Amino acid sequence: MANRLIRPAQLPNPYQVLKEHGLRPKKALGQNFLVDPNIPPKIAQSGGLKSGDVIFEIGAGCGTLTHCLGDLAQRVIALEYDEDLAPIAQAELAYAEHVEIRQGDIRALDWEALADEVGQELIVYGNLPYYLSSDILLALLNRPQVWRRACFLVQLEFAQRVCAPPGLRAAGSISALTHLLTYPSLLFEVSPQAFSPPPKVTSAVMVLERRDEWASDVGDLKTFRKVVKALFAQRRKMARASLKQIHENPERLLTELGLDPKSRGERFTLAEIALISKTLSRV
Template sequence: MSKQPSSHRPRKRFGQNFLTDEGVIDRIAGAINPQPDDHIVEIGPGQGALTETLAPTGCRLDVVELDRDLVAGLLAAFSIYPGFKLHSADALKFDFSALPVDGEKLRVVGNLPYNISTPLIFKLLENAPLIEDMHFMLQLEVVQRLAAEPGSKHWGRLGIMAQYHCHIDHLFDVPPESFFPPPKVQSAIVRLAPRTTSPWPDCDEGQLRKVVQAAFAQRRKTLRNNLKGIIDSNALVALGIDPGARSETLELSHFIAITGALNA
């Protein structure tokens, strides 16, 4: 069963595709499993389809909505819940670190606009120590990149840095007809759970980002070429890495080893 779209016209510049399939909404809510003592942050609540399942649980709920035309409707629908607070703001510029109180962790959810999903995920990864978990609706290809394994065509900068910070689960796919208007791409739900303890406590994350970015600057080139000026071939061989290999064949641990060699 689907909800009927309201009179609000979805805005292309905001990347708006409103989720209307109640079966999918219930399935997402089941995956999140909101509890009364949770502090949940919903990014891009839109017309409140998912908000309707979160607010009644009694959780503390902060929603961040960019489209001011949707603010009045959200306030009218959800201000009756004492834990509800609306922030009329751009999630890419929003200070998520200002939300937690007394050492609590945030649970972040949202149907993320495809045009900002990757930079927003990178922004949230910077706040990973403040976050318990994240459940997002994303373009299927982005979820495949997040959950990719070495050697696959989807393995790259996004998956490596996300997996450095988080355990990642591709939960289920969502077809275009679950939205209004239907997007031209497949969507999927993903869970990102930040690691409570890093397996690589001595890794310089900033340096790792630079190594990964350089390694994937030109996917068809070898490590020898992409990492020229960063680390030489002999040093790669000493780490047990073939300089003639392509970056997508390396595991996360290899990139961390390269980063460690630079700081040795």
């Protein structure tokens, strides 16, 4: 473990760290660095860490959040895509033997191999690039056996969509799978001024706690995904029309299930989507 406890005033300013190495944030990589020293400790403490947890951090950057995570966990593995930043983060965290910075692409990560390596379920953190947020979340939802909790800093609009229960207008297709497999919660917002360079949108921290059992019986996940995709592909279309791509007579199906065939896909609750999926799984 680290032999020091990082306080906000002690956190290195990422902008200054970059400047010392002659670097600037790379717009092409969607880099926005947290420069408000009060935010990283708050994020680290939001993940509900327990003694013995192993953290996997997506996007170490200059190591700002990594410093705080290293204070709270017995082991931290952080992945950084930028080949220029990875050695900087390694140098910044050289004092912490239990923290390892790796260079690589999260999109190529073998999640199962990582979980096998550490010998337990992962606690995942990350200040996610906005353009990769959906891909990263779906990668985790497709592998619920390798992680227990995730704490992400993402775009506020994305966090609201993920955390909104199906049936509400704010919900999207990703909301259904998230609520089926996890307990999602939006914890707090982060102003654009907390970053350098400041993004054009407000960010938010959300936490996903994996469920031990699905929230509803959907039959099988493959069918559930097909139903969700059909309902939300044209979310304002009536369900009797949107479900035609996966069932020959959706109006009769919905009527027999006690659901309104004229209801729009975006209006179905998780329980109603699960009922459709469970029924189609038997066909």
